[in-house]
Amino acid sequence: MPEQPPPEMVTISLDGQEIEVPQGEYIIKAAEDQGTYIPRFCYHSRMKPVGLCRMCLVEVETPRGRILTTACNTPVAPEMIVDTESAVVQKAQEGILEFLLINHPLDCPVCDKGGECPLQDQTVAYGPGESRFVEEKRHFEKPIPLSDIVLMDRERCILCARCTRFSEEVSGDPLIEFVGRGNQTHVITFPDEPFASYFSGNTVQICPVGALTAKPYRFKARPWDLEAIESVSMVDASGASISIETSQNEVVRINGVDNDATNHGWLSDKDRFVFQAIHSENRLATPLIRDDAGDLQPASWGDALDRVADALGSVRGDEVASIGGANNTNEEAFALGKFLRTVVVTPHIDAQVGDALNPEFLAGVTPRAEIGDLDGAATILVWAGDLKEEFPTLFLRVRHAVTQMGAKLIVVHPRRTGLDNIAAEKITYRPGEGPEVVRKLTAQGDQDYGAVRDLLTAGPVIALVGLTGRAEDPRLAEAVAAYALGLPGSKVLPLARRANVFGALDMGLAPTLLPGRVPVKSESGRAELESHWGPLPGEAGLDTAGIIAGLAAGDLKALLLVGADPVRDGRNPDAVRAALDAAEFVVSLDMFLNDSNQQASVILPVDGFAETEGTVTNIEGRVQKVNRILPGPGQSRALWSILDELSSRMGGQLGAGDGPAIAKEIALVAPAYRSMTWDRLEWGPERDGVVMPDRDGVQELRFVPDDSGLRPTAGRLALHSGRVLYDGGTRNTQSPALAGLTPDPAVYLHPRDASALALADGQEVDVAGEFGTVRLRLELDPSLAEGSAYVPANLDSTWVLGVPDVVTVEAQSSKGKKNEKKKGKKKGAGE
Amino acid sequence: MTAVDLGPAHAVLEDMAPVDHGHAIPLLQNIQESYGYLPREVLLELSSETGIPASHLFGLATFYAQFYLEEHGRHTVRVCRGTACHVRGRKIIQEAIDEELGIGPGETTEDRRFSLETVACVGTCFLAPVVMIDHDYFGNFDPKKVGEIIGGYE
Numbered sequence: 015m016p017e018q019p020p021p022e023m024v025t026i027s028l029d030g031q032e033i034e035v036p037q038g039e040y041i042i043k044a045a046e047d048q049g050t051y052i053p054r055f056c057y058h059s060r061m062k063p064v065g066l067c068r069m070c071l072v073e074v075e076t077p078r079g080r081i082l083t084t085a086c087n088t089p090v091a092p093e094m095i096v097d098t099e100s101a102v103v104q105k106a107q108e109g110i111l112e113f114l115l116i117n118h119p120l121d122c123p124v125c126d127k128g129g130e131c132p133l134q135d136q137t138v139a140y141g142p143g144e145s146r147f148v149e150e151k152r153h154f155e156k157p158i159p160l161s162d163i164v165l166m167d168r169e170r171c172i173l174c175a176r177c178t179r180f181s182e183e184v185s186g187d188p189l190i191e192f193v194g195r196g197n198q199t200h201v202i203t204f205p206d207e208p209f210a211s212y213f214s215g216n217t218v219q220i221c222p223v224g225a226l227t228a229k230p231y232r233f234k235a236r237p238w239d240l241e242a243i244e245s246v247s248m249v250d251a252s253g254a255s256i257s258i259e260t261s262q263n264e265v266v267r268i269n270g271v272d273n274d275a276t277n278h279g280w281l282s283d284k285d286r287f288v289f290q291a292i293h294s295e296n297r298l299a300t301p302l303i304r305d306d307a308g309d310l311q312p313a314s315w316g317d318a319l320d321r322v323a324d325a326l327g328s329v330r331g332d333e334v335a336s337i338g339g340a341n342n343t344n345e346e347a348f349a350l351g352k353f354l355r356t357v358v359v360t361p362h363i364d365a366q367v368g369d370a371l372n373p374e375f376l377a378g379v380t381p382r383a384e385i386g387d388l389d390g391a392a393t394i395l396v397w398a399g400d401l402k403e404e405f406p407t408l409f410l411r412v413r414h415a416v417t418q419m420g421a422k423l424i425v426v427h428p429r430r431t432g433l434d435n436i437a438a439e440k441i442t443y444r445p446g447e448g449p450e451v452v453r454k455l456t457a458q459g460d461q462d463y464g465a466v467r468d469l470l471t472a473g474p475v476i477a478l479v480g481l482t483g484r485a486e487d488p489r490l491a492e493a494v495a496a497y498a499l500g501l502p503g504s505k506v507l508p509l510a511r512r513a514n515v516f517g518a519l520d521m522g523l524a525p526t527l528l529p530g531r532v533p534v535k536s537e538s539g540r541a542e543l544e545s546h547w548g549p550l551p552g553e554a555g556l557d558t559a560g561i562i563a564g565l566a567a568g569d570l571k572a573l574l575l576v577g578a579d580p581v582r583d584g585r586n587p588d589a590v591r592a593a594l595d596a597a598e599f600v601v602s603l604d605m606f607l608n609d610s611n612q613q614a615s616v617i618l619p620v621d622g623f624a625e626t627e628g629t630v631t632n633i634e635g636r637v638q639k640v641n642r643i644l645p646g647p648g649q650s651r652a653l654w655s656i657l658d659e660l661s662s663r664m665g666g667q668l669g670a671g672d673g674p675a676i677a678k679e680i681a682l683v684a685p686a687y688r689s690m691t692w693d694r695l696e697w698g699p700e701r702d703g704v705v706m707p708d709r710d711g712v713q714e715l716r717f718v719p720d721d722s723g724l725r726p727t728a729g730r731l732a733l734h735s736g737r738v739l740y741d742g743g744t745r746n747t748q749s750p751a752l753a754g755l756t757p758d759p760a761v762y763l764h765p766r767d768a769s770a771l772a773l774a775d776g777q778e779v780d781v782a783g784e785f786g787t788v789r790l791r792l793e794l795d796p797s798l799a800e801g802s803a804y805v806p807a808n809l810d811s812t813w814v815l816g817v818p819d820v821v822t823v824e825a826q827s828s829k830g831k832k833n834e835k836k837k838g839k840k841k842g843a844g845e
Numbered sequence: 846m847t848a849v850d851l852g853p854a855h856a857v858l859e860d861m862a863p864v865d866h867g868h869a870i871p872l873l874q875n876i877q878e879s880y881g882y883l884p885r886e887v888l889l890e891l892s893s894e895t896g897i898p899a900s901h902l903f904g905l906a907t908f909y910a911q912f913y914l915e916e917h918g919r920h921t922v923r924v925c926r927g928t929a930c931h932v933r934g935r936k937i938i939q940e941a942i943d944e945e946l947g948i949g950p951g952e953t954t955e956d957r958r959f960s961l962e963t964v965a966c967v968g969t970c971f972l973a974p975v976v977m978i979d980h981d982y983f984g985n986f987d988p989k990k991v992g993e994i995i996g997g998y999e
Binding site for chain 2: 182188189190191192193194195203204205207435
């Protein structure tokens with residue numbers, strides 16, 4: 015966290031006791047920190063107070079005598095005398111509750127909130143015990159869907175405005191609002207405009223009654239039957255804290271947990287509902303071996319492991335390569351790296367797939383920012399993918415820093431992003447021309463971007479740097495980081511998308527890295543590791559692109575795919591397929607069948623989210639504990655245990671018999687993780703995670719990014735292959751709540767480019783690149799840089815396009831061409 | 846549903862420019878002045894042009910009784926049912942007007958000529974009983990003259 019001056023303290027009297035509290039703190043918070051809970055409905059510690067529900071009334075002595083006032087929006091003042099339990103306060107609380115219950119249906123026995131309901135709990139604790147209201151309660155149709163996920167029961171609503179305030183203040187998509195007035199006031203969307211927010215699930219979590227419910231959990235369980243365990247979301251690499259809640263060995267709900275360092279308690283709907291995938295009927299539950307006829311057949315673990323051990327043992331170690339491991343825990347990643355380096359003996363290891371950044375940059379850029387640094391930043395530079403699509407909880411933290419803490423935001427991206435509406439400056443550039451933008455920003459006296467440069471010279475600057483799209487040259491991010499680190503008081507937060515990609519790199523799942531942020535080329539670092547592991551390959555290995563080429567050329571013979579789908583994620587899907595075909599042996603360790611492992615010789619089912627225990631590392635280098643609450647389905651097993659058994663079959667000794675043993679070895683051999691233990695993360699102040707290295711940790715890798723003189727590439731139409739939150743990835747498509755939210759695939763062109771090509775909005779067009787062609791609907795998008803084409807990555811039809819640098823866009827047929835001007839729109843809409 | 850012409854909305858926006866969140870109520874009033882009501886398409890257009898969330902505009906439009914979300918008559922007849930008017934025979938007036946227009950309070954005639962409303966008080970109790978048509982006041986209202994007065998509005 016950034017250092018802030020300690021707040022000035024004042025003394026107040028709370029229920030007759032003198033206490034010291036920070037000046038300016040609201041009474042409700044000051045009291046709570048001292049152990050006095052003041053009841054509330056509308057107050058939420060992460061939102062501005064409104065004083066709406068009146069439940070938090072307390073008595074405060076003033077020159078005019080004792081008055082009742084709302085504790086949630088009254089700041090403490092020196093010598094203030096506050097009474098939270100006087101007879102007057104109690105009478106007020108009883109009165110407020112009697113009023114709130116006038117229209118609240120007492121349907122608690124059938125209400126999902128019953129048992130964990132603030133209204134229920136506080137009525138018991140502070141209510142009058144009976145009501146004098148005998149008239150008819152108000153009635154609404156119940157419940158009505160606000161979106162595909164969230165339903166609203168307006169009768170239960172007590173009008174606290176938590177949901178509407180969240181939507182406006184926190185997530186920035188105010189789609190719900192109070193409508194009507196008086197007795198008929200209720201919360202709803204603009205007519206027929208759904209509550210289509212990536213963050214809608216948060217409103218369900220913070221609703222203090224059962225008014226808002228989410229489909230996946232409705233009528234699934236009673237709160238007192240739930241078993242819960244804290245863990246970390248595995249949707250992106252920002253490390254959002256969550257609570258996984260199960261009933262009868264099935265995850266039924268995920269709630270956000272307030273972590274100061276990461277998510278502030280908020281989650282995206284993908285974080286919240288993606289758990290459905292682990293219960294998908296398509297989960298792999300038994301090992302599969304390809305038979306002589308070429309079909310995958312269920313097999314025993316013994317047969318499958320024998321087959322893998324034989325195959326990997328029958329080729330030279332350096333003819334084996336491994337792709338993936340970025341969605342596993344650190345312990346799993348470490349076991350995989352050790353298995354590959356010491357048992358198989360190969361350096362060809364890469365956790366990143368198609369959209370890789372330099373692993374040394376990701377793991378070793380210094381000074382590296384923490385998420386909390388955003389709150390103290392004068393200027394935030396985001397030159398990365400659209401955070402709203404790729405890092406939704408980090409997106410909320412940037413919003414918080416800008417809208418609440420006063421940071422100025424600069425966004426650089428080839429197209430509009432979710433942050434544009436709060437950005438002080440926005441630079442839109444054609445993909446490929448990023449180096450030109452860096453040059454202009456660097457050049458003194460350049461007329462362009464004067465306002466941007468002014469903001470960037472006002473430090474401290476926090477730069478969030480990643481790939482803006484898959485077609486972007488990954489070296490651009492390093493040039494951007496190099497530029498940013500030349501700015502006053504600047505730090506860089508490197509962004510890569512996969513859930514535990516930073517942990518995987520820290521565990522050495524990269525061709526150039528050994529565990530603990532040690533470069534392979536470091537003689538001393540390698541020697542240190544060799545003292546534990548024995549001799550290691552001294553050269554850097556091949557990255558994913560090199561592995562694919564090596565397989566195709568026959569230099570590599572065997573491949574491990576660990577939760578990876580390079581066919582979908584690669585630049586050239588056909589080339590990856592051909593490489594997989596060329597391989598003598600492919601073993602996939604995965605939760606699902608995918609486009610890549612369909613061709614594998616052996617598929618081993620592994621435990622996934624909520625089924626494995628270990629640690630993960632986020633974008634900041636923060637290590638947090640993930641926990642296991644369920645067994646995997648059928649015969650699926652933990653990755654480390656599979657690797658341990660494979661090792662012994664191959665005559666090696668992995669020593670990966672259980673998670674804690676691996677964690678101990680990590681602390682022993684990975685210098686940056688030297689003092690890390692699971693215990694530290696389980697309780698106490700370090701439950702929010704610990705940024706590595708700390709205490710005894712040593713980070714040998716100090717990566718200094720530089721502008722490698724990358725040349726701008728120009729070309730019409732430069733492809734922008736940006737990611738969307740709800741893409742065609744396995745976890746989305748296997749989660750029923752999310753599967754329907756995937757956007758319709760389309761190609762987006764600037765209106766001037768479209769008219770130059772004589773194409774009309776909504777028309778069906780063929781988008782062709784070096785690697786493939788796809789037929790898409792055309793949408794006009796004035797936010798795009800001219801001369802570029804945006805195709806959302808990894809939707810069901812778009813991935814076959816691969817990631818060429820440029821594409822052509824043409825009307826689908828000559829007949830279509832003639833009619834496009836007049837009929838284009840209708841045609842597109844009808845199909 | 847026929848498409849709504851957004852021209853008048855743009856004219857209002859141009860007139861009032863720059864429009865921000867604080868201008869939402871006068872904006873809706875001016876829009877209603879142009880269209881006679883607040884068409885859905887126009888509200889969505891206002892939102893995208895001004896950045897005021899559509900949900901906020903909808904919230905305002907439903908909070909204030911002065912705004913209509915459905916097509917309204919060309920003229921609005923408001924019958925006062927305040928205390929003064931009530932004791933001076935507003936019930937009789939109401940019946941006469943209902944009969945003349947063939948509609949009840951809250952309704953609009955089929956030819957979209959009149960909409961009929963009741964209001965709690967128009968602030969001119971010395972003229973009770975009072976009926977307002979658009980911006981015109983009719984005090985000491987004589988139920989026998991309903992037809993004549995109504996006839997003056999096309």
